[in-house]
Each structure stands twice: as structure tokens, then as C-alpha cells.
Amino acid sequence: MLIGDSEMAEGSQWEAIQIAAHYKLDNLIGILDVNRLGQRGETMYGHDLGAYEKRISAFGWETILIDGHSYHEIQTAFEKALNIKEIPIMIIARTLKGKGVSFLEDKNGWHGKAVKKEDLKKALEELGEIDKSIQGDIKKPEELKPARLEAKEIPEVSYPADKPVATRKAYGNALKRIFPSFPDIVVLDAEVSNSTYSEIFRDEYPERFFEMYIAEQNMVGASLGFSSRGKIPFVSTFAAFLTRAYDQIRMSQYSDANIKFCGSHAGVSIGEDGASQMGLEDIAIFRAILNSVVLYPSDAVSTEKLVEEMAKHKGIVYLRTTRKETPIIYNKDEKFIIGGSKVLRKSDMDVICVIAAGITLHEALQAYDELKKENISVRIIDLYSIKPIDQITLQEAAKNTKAFITVEDHFSEGGIGEAVRSAITESHVPVYSLAVRKIPKCGKPAELLDYEEISKNAIISKVRSLL
Amino acid sequence: MLIGDSEMAEGSQWEAIQIAAHYKLDNLIGILDVNRLGQRGETMYGHDLGAYEKRISAFGWETILIDGHSYHEIQTAFEKALNIKEIPIMIIARTLKGKGVSFLEDKNGWHGKAVKKEDLKKALEELGEIDKSIQGDIKKPEELKPARLEAKEIPEVSYPADKPVATRKAYGNALKRIFPSFPDIVVLDAEVSNSTYSEIFRDEYPERFFEMYIAEQNMVGASLGFSSRGKIPFVSTFAAFLTRAYDQIRMSQYSDANIKFCGSHAGVSIGEDGASQMGLEDIAIFRAILNSVVLYPSDAVSTEKLVEEMAKHKGIVYLRTTRKETPIIYNKDEKFIIGGSKVLRKSDMDVICVIAAGITLHEALQAYDELKKENISVRIIDLYSIKPIDQITLQEAAKNTKAFITVEDHFSEGGIGEAVRSAITESHVPVYSLAVRKIPKCGKPAELLDYEEISKNAIISKVRSLL
Numbered sequence: 001m002l003i004g005d006s007e008m009a010e011g012s013q014w015e016a017i018q019i020a021a022h023y024k025l026d027n028l029i030g031i032l033d034v035n036r037l038g039q040r041g042e043t044m045y046g047h048d049l050g051a052y053e054k055r056i057s058a059f060g061w062e063t064i065l066i067d068g069h070s071y072h073e074i075q076t077a078f079e080k081a082l083n084i085k086e087i088p089i090m091i092i093a094r095t096l097k098g099k100g101v102s103f104l105e106d107k108n109g110w111h112g113k114a115v116k117k118e119d120l121k122k123a124l125e126e127l128g129e130i131d132k133s134i135q136g137d138i139k140k141p142e143e144l145k146p147a148r149l150e151a152k153e154i155p156e157v158s159y160p161a162d163k164p165v166a167t168r169k170a171y172g173n174a175l176k177r178i179f180p181s182f183p184d185i186v187v188l189d190a191e192v193s194n195s196t197y198s199e200i201f202r203d204e205y206p207e208r209f210f211e212m213y214i215a216e217q218n219m220v221g222a223s224l225g226f227s228s229r230g231k232i233p234f235v236s237t238f239a240a241f242l243t244r245a246y247d248q249i250r251m252s253q254y255s256d257a258n259i260k261f262c263g264s265h266a267g268v269s270i271g272e273d274g275a276s277q278m279g280l281e282d283i284a285i286f287r288a289i290l291n292s293v294v295l296y297p298s299d300a301v302s303t304e305k306l307v308e309e310m311a312k313h314k315g316i317v318y319l320r321t322t323r324k325e326t327p328i329i330y331n332k333d334e335k336f337i338i339g340g341s342k343v344l345r346k347s348d349m350d351v352i353c354v355i356a357a358g359i360t361l362h363e364a365l366q367a368y369d370e371l372k373k374e375n376i377s378v379r380i381i382d383l384y385s386i387k388p389i390d391q392i393t394l395q396e397a398a399k400n401t402k403a404f405i406t407v408e409d410h411f412s413e414g415g416i417g418e419a420v421r422s423a424i425t426e427s428h429v430p431v432y433s434l435a436v437r438k439i440p441k442c443g444k445p446a447e448l449l450d451y452e453e454i455s456k457n458a459i460i461s462k463v464r465s466l467l
Numbered sequence: 468m469l470i471g472d473s474e475m476a477e478g479s480q481w482e483a484i485q486i487a488a489h490y491k492l493d494n495l496i497g498i499l500d501v502n503r504l505g506q507r508g509e510t511m512y513g514h515d516l517g518a519y520e521k522r523i524s525a526f527g528w529e530t531i532l533i534d535g536h537s538y539h540e541i542q543t544a545f546e547k548a549l550n551i552k553e554i555p556i557m558i559i560a561r562t563l564k565g566k567g568v569s570f571l572e573d574k575n576g577w578h579g580k581a582v583k584k585e586d587l588k589k590a591l592e593e594l595g596e597i598d599k600s601i602q603g604d605i606k607k608p609e610e611l612k613p614a615r616l617e618a619k620e621i622p623e624v625s626y627p628a629d630k631p632v633a634t635r636k637a638y639g640n641a642l643k644r645i646f647p648s649f650p651d652i653v654v655l656d657a658e659v660s661n662s663t664y665s666e667i668f669r670d671e672y673p674e675r676f677f678e679m680y681i682a683e684q685n686m687v688g689a690s691l692g693f694s695s696r697g698k699i700p701f702v703s704t705f706a707a708f709l710t711r712a713y714d715q716i717r718m719s720q721y722s723d724a725n726i727k728f729c730g731s732h733a734g735v736s737i738g739e740d741g742a743s744q745m746g747l748e749d750i751a752i753f754r755a756i757l758n759s760v761v762l763y764p765s766d767a768v769s770t771e772k773l774v775e776e777m778a779k780h781k782g783i784v785y786l787r788t789t790r791k792e793t794p795i796i797y798n799k800d801e802k803f804i805i806g807g808s809k810v811l812r813k814s815d816m817d818v819i820c821v822i823a824a825g826i827t828l829h830e831a832l833q834a835y836d837e838l839k840k841e842n843i844s845v846r847i848i849d850l851y852s853i854k855p856i857d858q859i860t861l862q863e864a865a866k867n868t869k870a871f872i873t874v875e876d877h878f879s880e881g882g883i884g885e886a887v888r889s890a891i892t893e894s895h896v897p898v899y900s901l902a903v904r905k906i907p908k909c910g911k912p913a914e915l916l917d918y919e920e921i922s923k924n925a926i927i928s929k930v931r932s933l934l
Contacts, residue, residue: 006658009485009680011478012711018476022511040661044489044680058525112740191473194507213476213511217711240717244479244684246752247711254742254906273579275721281755285713287880288748290906387880412889413754413854414881421888422879428895439721439757 001030005045006038008052012248014059015218020088021060022213028088029081032056033068035095039111049092056090068093071134101126145230152180157304157332164325167358168264170300171321172197174307175234176204182311184232188223190216196236196264196321216241220248220259227258232311239263239279239320246285253289253316260310261286262319266296267409268440268448269359270323275440279320284414286318287387293317293338294387298361301330302384309338322359324445329365341390342382343397349377352463353401355394355420357383359445360407360434360454367459378463386416389423398427403466407434407454432466434458468497472512473505475519479715481526482685487555488527489680495555496548499523500535502564506578516559523557535560538601567594612697619647624771624799631792634825635731637767638788639664641774642701643671649778651699655690657683663703663731663788683708687715687726694725699778706730706746706787713752720756720783727777728753729786733763734876735907735915736826737790742907746787751881753785754854760784760805761854765828768797769851776805789826791912796832808857810864812847819930820846820868822861822887824853826912827874827901827921834926845930853883856890865894870933874901874921899933901925 007013020028036047045051053063062084066073074093081089098104101123104115115123155177159165175198179185188210193199202209212219216237223233242249242263252259266279286294293313297303303321310317317338329344344361345368356364364380371378379397383389398404404424408416417433424431436452449455474480487495503514512518520530529551533540541560548556565571568590571582582590622644626632642665646652655677660666669676679686683704690700709716709730719726733746753761760780764770770788777784784805796811811828812835823831831847838845846864850856865871871891875883884900891898903919916922 006681009482009658009682011480011482011682011684013478014481015476015478018511038658038681040658040666044485054525055522058521191476191505191507199507214473214505215476215478217478241714243717244714246713246748247708250707250710250748251743276718281713281717281752284751284755284881285748288751288878288882290878290904411755411757414751414885415755418881418885418889421892422885422900425888425899426897430893432892433889437757 001028003030003032005032005034005036005043005052008032009044012217012221015215016221017056017059017061019213019215019218024086025088026085029078030088030090032090032092033095034092035097036106037097037108037111041108047094049094052092056092060087062087062089064089064091066091066093068095069099071131075134154178154181154308157301159300159328159332161328164327165300166322166325167297167300167303168195168321168323169197169200170303171236171262171264171307171319172200173300174304175201177304178308178311179205179208182232184230185311186210186226186231186233188212188219188233188235190214190219190237190241192237195238196262198234198236216245217248220245220252223259224248224252224255224257227252228255232258232260234260234262236262236264238265238277239282240265240277242279242282243285249285249289249316253291257316258314260317260319262321264321265323266320267322267359268436268452269409269445271445271448272442274442278440280411280436280440281414282318282320283386283408283410283416287414287419289316291315292387293385294320295338295384296320296357296386297384298358298382299326299329301328301332301334302336305334305336306384309336313338320358324359326359326362336384339385339388339390341385341393343379343393344382345378345380347377350379350401351377352403352405352466353379353381353397354405354407354459354463355381355383355416356407357386357416359409359449363449363454363456364407364459366456367463370456370460371463376463376467383416383420386419389419391423394420394423395427398424398429401429404429404431405434405459405462406431407459409436409449409454411436432462434462468495470497470499472499472501472503472510472519475499476511479684479688482682483688484523484526484528486680486682486685491553492555493552496545497555497557499557499559500562501559502562503573504564504575504578508575514561516561519559523559527554529554529556531556531558533558533560535562536566538598542601569593621645621648621775624768626767626795626799628795631794632767633789633792634764634767634770635662635788635790636664636667637770638703638729638731638774638786639667640767641771642668644771645775645778646672646675649699651697652701652778653677653693653698654701654703655679655686657681657686657704657708659704662705663729665701665703665729683712684715687712687719690726691715691719691722691724694719695722699725699727701727701729703729703731705732705744706749707732707744709746709749710752716752716756716783720758724783725781727784727786729788731788732790733787734789734826735903735919736876736912738912738915739909741909745907747878747903747907748881749785749787750853750875750877750883754881754886756783758782759854760852761787762805762851763787763824763853764851765825765849766793766796768795768799768801769803772801772803773851776803780805787825791826793826793829803851806852806855806857808852808860809849810846810860811849812845814844816844817846817868818844819870819872819933820848820864821872821874821926821930822848822850822883823874824850824883826876826916830916830921830923831874831926833923834930837923837927838930843930843934850883850887853886856886858890861887861890862894865891865896868896871896871898872901872926872929873898874926876903876916876921878903899929901929
């Protein structure tokens with residue numbers, strides 16, 4: 001692991017340093033290149049190696065200080081490091097940027113800049129012959145061998161039809177249920193496994209579960225490591241807190257990552273916990289990842305089936321779960337695919353199509369029942385796969401109805417409404433979006449859905465206003 | 468400043484701890500409540516106060532260990548803290564969750580849970596009479612007095628019409644130019660001031676500039692502090708790196724924040740620096756903040772004018788700037804308002820309307836010239852204000868043309884295309900979006916714009932395909 005001195009100001013470094021010592025990772029050797037110069041000038045500690053030594057060793061690491069230009073000192077440091085047990089090791093190397101070239105050495109202003117052709121000649125002359133005393137082949141890492149897939153049959157999903165279950169709980173149940181068929185699964189959580197329900201998996205397979213504490217950036221970084229080593233990491237925390245790791249999530253798209261994210265406590269429907277805990281921008285940030293999959297199930301059965309699809313799919317997948325219990329609406333034999341949707345209510349009389357997912361789907365179904373009493377017939381679509389989106393079903397609905405209403409427990413930008421508009425861009429059907437548009441208050445879930453105008457009542461009045 | 472023990476795993480804490488010592492903030496006193504229990508069980512260090520003491524003091528803080536249940540020890544610690552100079556102080560307090568109530572004290576499983584009515588009675592009985600020995604009024608903080616606005620006239624913008632200038636440079640110039648009229652401005656940068664060009668301000672007003680090093684989370688947290696104290700913080704780094712602070716940006720919307728963000732190096736047009744440095748989701752994340760403003764100027768003049776508007780506007784504003792030089796297209800007397808747009812090419816013959824901003828606006832203008840030679844007339848709109856969006860101008864264009872083409876150096880989700888679709892939802896005009904849809908390569912800016920099909924050539928062939 002090679003680290004620059006400038007980036008030691010970054011908190012994610014200290015998350016990693018802290019947890020590596022906690023888990024006694026003695027196979028982790030870092031080299032900290034202290035060359036004094038950041039992009040714009042001197043770093044916080046310049047060439048004060050002791051400043052790094054003091055901080056890193058206080059975090060429980062062994063530290064070895066060297067002259068980073070001495071092959072001998074580098075080699076000796078590595079030999080020493082290999083014999084240290086139970087704690088990670090940081091080799092802190094003093095170096096000079098542009099070492100050996102008079103007009104570059106230890107000079108500011110060369111970050112990210114190439115030397116000109118005439119200067120390059122001069123530089124190479126000054127460097128003279130290259131010391132090849134340490135040269136050879138580097139041992140290649142062991143070949144990856146994924147855990148043997150024991151073609152076990154996945155146990156069936158089983159929920160009593162009349163007992164509501166939170167989708168977050170179904171997430172935990174699903175991980176436990178499918179693990180024997182996906183033995184490469186590892187599960188990471190940021191100290192909220194009793195809320196995301198990844199604890200259901202942990203209790204069954206503790207050796208495949210990693211408590212990453214409240215350090216989301218490092219959790220996502222570590223999951224990328226697992227993915228690179230052929231594992232299938234499932235990473236969970238509150239949807240709101242995944243925003244904290246968005247740089248790491250963004251970067252993983254450039255590393256061919258196979259990571260499954262689960263954000264629980266989505267939307268204002270969490271109720272009393274308050275705005276800081278509400279995931280309201282998670283759909284937007286995960287949609288904006290190239291080739292990502294964004295799933296948002298509404299009941300325990302669809303959650304279980306979609307977690308299975310997540311495990312099968314290679315790539316970045318996001319699953320959004322809900323805090324409160326929701327009724328079971330699907331039969332255990334129902335099929336769910338990435339890129340699919342379900343048309344739950346449909347007739348030849350439909351004038352308006354209501355598109356919802358997760359918590360708001362239940363509001364839409366209730367609205368349907370009430371509107372039916374008034375002989376108003378609406379189509380209801382469960383858009384459980386927000387990306388990729390079921391363009392065919394949406395385009396068909398656009399042919400058969402005069403307006404779409406999307407309903408989402410999420411801010412309007414980058415969410416379900418905009419995803420639907422982008423899916424039917426050549427159609428003439430207007431898409432009205434009911435979404436969170438006011439600073440959320442504290443209150444009971446139903447009150448908050450009403451306040452944000454994404455509840456059954458809001459759907460009914462929007463439908464009426466369009467007739 | 469009150470801190471919980473669980474959150475000490477979070478890197479943002481260490482960013483703040485590190486920089487507070489660097490800047491010798493002896494008026495900063497933290498109280499770390501070490502109650503051993505996180506949400507889901509024991510924290511990384513449990514009741515080991517020494518673990519915190521070692522780490523925090525290594526980072527250059529004075530530490531004082533106390534029994535957090537002793538009023539006397541708390542008071543003595545504060546008295547001691549007031550006399551410590553040149554370094555920040557952390558009071559590390561050992562506490563017990565639910566102290567004094569037999570069935571709660573030091574017990575796991577009570578995080579975020581309320582006691583039942585019958586248990587509450589028992590708990591209050593056990594607690595007995597409350598010790599009121601330390602009670603009184605807390606001194607209120609000084610009243611905020613914003614810097615006196617010296618109704619100075621803002622100097623005029625001045626750029627030679629024939630010399631291209633990067634919008635990021637115009638950002639720096641603007642800050643320096645307008646400061647005398649907005650003396651509450653402070654500028655923060657994350658060790659890239661020579662790239663964002665906030666260094667132009669720093670060189671003129673060093674005492675109003677804060678080097679926050681590579682620690683974006685703490686930079687945004689600190690800017691919220693400045694905002695709460697009546698300052699106007701301008702916060703800059705690469706657009707890509709603002710993703711790292713998205714939790715802090717998200718949280719600032721719930722604190723009535725008045726923060727101005729500037730993300731430089733937007734899009735694939737940065738060229739050779741590579742994908743990790745390209746801001747490609749920044750419009751999406753800032754649009755998804757309630758009541759935010761998102762601006763994306765295309766030349767130096769509009770940038771300067773919009774920085775002025777940012778300073779005047781109360782709230783969260785994001786400005787997106789471009790790395791490479793772009794031609795001056797506006798006259799220095801041109802007016803730019805939040806929520807506005809500019810119709811740059813217009814005729815009665817327009818069949819298609821091309822909507823762009825920033826770097827792609829120049830591509831659109833070049834496409835216009837080439838298409839004109841073929842007698843194809845397109846309307847060109849500069850959508851410099853992406854949020855709020857100029858609905859009136861777009862709706863008018865929708866009446867007069869048969870299709871929209873949006874062009875953006877950004878991923879398609881949550882960007883300009885979706886913003887435009889949402890603005891004209893009741894219109895029948897299809898909106899075709901040219902956006903970044905492939906993993907960006909390394910190369911020259913023009914090559915990358917072509918590769919992602921957001922260049923002049925891509926616009927021309929899209930227009931032709933629609934005719």
C-alpha cells in the first residue's frame with residue numbers, strides 16, 4: 001500500500017489506519033512517501049517524519065523510518081516488517097520530489113506537470129546511469145479461486161401473507177437464506193447491523209461478516225478490495241449515510257467493481273428519527289453511476305427475490321429498503337428481474353397511470369381502492385427496478401393513458417420521476433411527479449407522507465385534479 | 468463541542484482534530500462522551516479512555532480525563548482548559564449510558580429507544596432527587612455583526628474579447644474583484660487553490676483565505692460554521708472531490724446554510740488527468756439539495772457575473788467551472804440572473820433547439836455555424852442556470868421547435884437533460900440527451916468530447932438524424 005503525504009489530511013486514511021490496527025492486520029505494510037510537497041505547496045507537516053510517526057504509532061501501528069532513496073534501507077525495512085506480528089506496519093520514507101535533477105529536486109510548482117523536451121534531455125544527463133542493483137521479477141499474487149459454488153438449491157421464500165414485514169428485515173433474511181448458494185458473499189456494516197438487519201446474516205455466519213464501525217468511506221474502500229479478490233461484498237448502512245462514501249462509490253465504477261449496496265431507512269417514512277437520518281438523495285446518487293442497478297422493493301417477497309438477483313448480477317447494485325413494516329403483496333412464486341416492473345392494477349378504462357416503488361406503492365394501492373369507489377380507474381405500476389428501467393411497460397402505459405403520476409419518498413431531482421421521464425422521452429404523456437419538496441419535519445410516518453404530499457391522499461387529489 | 472465515542476471511528480473527526488491543532492485553536496474545547504456503547508454494541512475501544520487519550524494527544528491536543536458524572540470534575544476540567552494556550556483541548560469523559568437506573572445503566576439495546584410508561588416511573592424513582600448544585604444561566608454568545616457593507620461600487624468585468632480564459636480562472640478573479648463589496652466573504656480550499664484559482668483571492672486577501680488541506684468533509688463542515696457566524700464562505704475544490712463531502716453538503720441544507728461551492732475540472736473535457744479527476748455527477752448531487760442553486764457558466768464574463776449573484780443570494784449555491792480556456796462570448800454589460808438563460812441563436816426557421824452549458828455550449832455554437840452552411844437552422848440556448856431553470860424560455864422554445872437536444876459534459880442521470888425534461892413536462896417536445904455514457908478514457912479534451920458523443924460532431928449528427 002503506497003500513500004502520499006498530502007493525503008494524510010484525509011479522514012478516510014485514518015478510518016483505514018484505525019480499523020487495520022483493531023483487526024490486527026499484520027499482513028498490511030504501508031509505505032508513506034513523505035516528499036514534503038503537495039499540489040500547491042508544502043503539506044501540513046512538511047518533512048517532519050516524527051509528526052507522522054507519532055500519529056500513526058498512537059493508532060497502534062509499528063512504524064519504520066527510512067531514507068526513501070536508499071534501496072538498502074527499503075529492503076531492510078521490508079525484511080523487518082515481515083517479522084512483525086499482530087499489528088500493521090507503516091514504513092515512513094523521507095523522499096525528495098524530482099531527486100537528482102537540479103532544477104526539479106525539492107522544488108514546488110511541478111505537480112502534474114511534464115518537463116519540456118529540452119529540459120528532459122538535461123534531466124536525464126544529470127541522473128546519469130540508473131542503479132539496477134535491485135532488479136528482478138516481482139512474485140505474482142496467488143490466483144483467485146472463488147469459493148466452490150455448491151449447486152445447492154436456494155430455500156424458498158416464506159412469509160405469512162397477512163403479516164407485514166419491513167423490507168430491511170427481508171434483506172437480512174435473504175442474505176442468510178442465499179449464502180449457501182453464493183459462498184463468495186461477505187457482508188459489511190457500519191455499526192448499524194441491528195437497524196439494517198445485516199445482523200441476521202452475522203449471527204449465522206459470523207466469520208463472513210465484517211463490523212466496519214462508523215467509517216463508511218473505509219467500508220466502501222474495503223468492499224472494493226473484497227470485490228477485486230473475487231468476493232461478493234454486500235455493504236449496508238442507512239441510505240443517508242452512504243452519501244458519506246460517495247467518492248469511494250464513484251471511484252469503484254472505474255475499477256470494474258462487483259459491490260452490492262443496501263441503504264436502509266429510506267425517505268421521510270422513517271418518521272420520528274428526523275431529517276438527518278432520512279435517505280432522500282440516494283436514488284439520485286446511485287443512478288448517476290455508470291451501468292449501475294438501482295432496486296427499490298416494496299415488500300418482503302420482492303426484497304428476497306431481488307437480493308438473489310443482486311448476488312447473481314456482476315456490477316454495482318443498490319438496494320433501497322424501508323424502515324417500517326409493509327404488507328406482503330406478492331406471492332412467493334412471483335418472479336423479479338433486474339430491469340423489470342409489475343403492473344398491479346390494469347383495465348381498459350385506465351386514464352391515468354400511477355408509478356411508485358417501495359413505501360409509496362402501498363399508498364398508490366390504497367389510492368386505487370378509494371378511487372375505484374368513485375369509478376375512477378387508474379393503472380398502478382410497481383417500478384421496483386429504477387435502473388435499468390422497464391421502458392417497454394412504461395411506453396405501453398404511455399400509449400394507453402393520458403398522464404403519469406410518479407410518487408416517491410425521495411427528492412424530485414434524479415429520482416423516480418426523472419427516471420420515468422427519461423424512459424418515455426418520445427411519448428406525449430406528461431409525467432407529474434409527487435416527491436419530497438419541503439424540509440422534512442419530525443412526526444409519524446403517515447403524517448410525514450401527507451406533509452410531503454406523497455401519500456394516498458396526495459395521489460387521490462392529484463388524480464382528481466387531472467380529470 | 469460534544470462528541471460521541473462511536474463517531475470517533477469516522478474519518479471526518481480526525482480531519483477536524485488534525486487541522487484544529489495545526490491552526491492552534493485554543494478556543495476549541497471538545498467533550499468526548501465515552502459511554503462504551505454504540506448503537507449495536509460496544510465501540511472499538513469500549514471504556515478504554517487511554518486509547519482515545521493516546522490518539523488525540525498524538526494529534527497535538529491537550530487531553531483531560533474525567534469522570535463524566537462528576538460535576539466537580541467537569542467544572543475543574545473547564546477551568547483548566549481555559550488556561551491552556553496554543554492548542555485545542557479534549558475533555559475525555561467516562562460515562563455510563565442510563566446511569567443511575569438499574570435496568571438501563573451500561574446496558575446494551577437501548578439506543579434510540581424510549582422507556583415504557585411503567586418503566587419510566589420506576590426509573591424516576593431510582594434516580595431520586597436531581598442534584599441542582601450546578602445550575603444557572605448560560606452566557607449567550609455575542610451577537611453576530613456582519614462586516615459593514617461599504618457600499619462600494621463593484622469594479623467592472625474586463626476581458627479582451629479575443630483571448631480565451633478558463634472559467635475557473637474567472638472564478639478566482641471574481642472573488643478578488645467583488646470582495647470589497649462583500650466583506651463577509653471567506654474562501655476555503657482543499658489544497659488545490661492553484662487549480663481552482665482561489666489562489667488569486669488568497670494572494671490578495673490572505674487573512675480571509677483558509678487552507679483546509681485535502682480534507683473536504685471538514686472543509687464543508689467548517690464552512691457551515693462560517694455560515695452560521697454570518698460569513699459568506701466560498702468553498703472550492705475539484706468538482707469530483709466534492710462528492711467526498713456529500714454527507715456534509717446534504718446536512719447543511721437542514722441548517723439554513725449560506726454556502727457557495729465551486730467545483731472545478733468538470734467533465735471529461737479536463738482531458739489527460741483521467742476519470743478519477745472528472746466531475747461527472749456533481750450537477751446531479753447539487754440539484755438533489757432542496758432549494759439549491761446550480762450554475763454552469765461558459766465564459767469568463769458570465770462566470771464573473773454569476774459569482775456576484777452567488778454572493779448576493781442567501782442559500783446553497785453550486786458553481787461548476789471548466790479546466791480549459793473557453794472563448795469570451797458575452798459582452799461585459801450582459802446581465803446574468805439566477806434562474807435565467809440566454810437564447811444565443813434564434814430564427815423563425817428553427818426546427819430543433821440545442822440546449823447546452825459550459826464547455827458544450829461552445830460545441831453547440833460551432834455546430835450551429837456548420838449546420839447553417841447546410842441551411843439547417845437550430846436554436847441555441849445557454850442554460851447557465853440549471854437550477855432554478857428558466858422554464859419560460861424553455862417552454863417557449865418547445866412551442867417553436869420540434870425537438871430538443873441537450874448536451875452536457877456530465878452523466879445523463881440527474882443532469883441537464885433530466886432537468887430540461889422536468890421543466891417542460893407538459894410539452895410534447897421530445898428531449899434527446901447527449902451526455903457522458905461510457906467510462907471516460909484518457910486523451911485530449913476534443914478527443915474525449917468526441918468519444919462521449921457530446922462534441923460539435925455529435926450535435927451535428929444528432930440534428931441530421933432528427934430531420
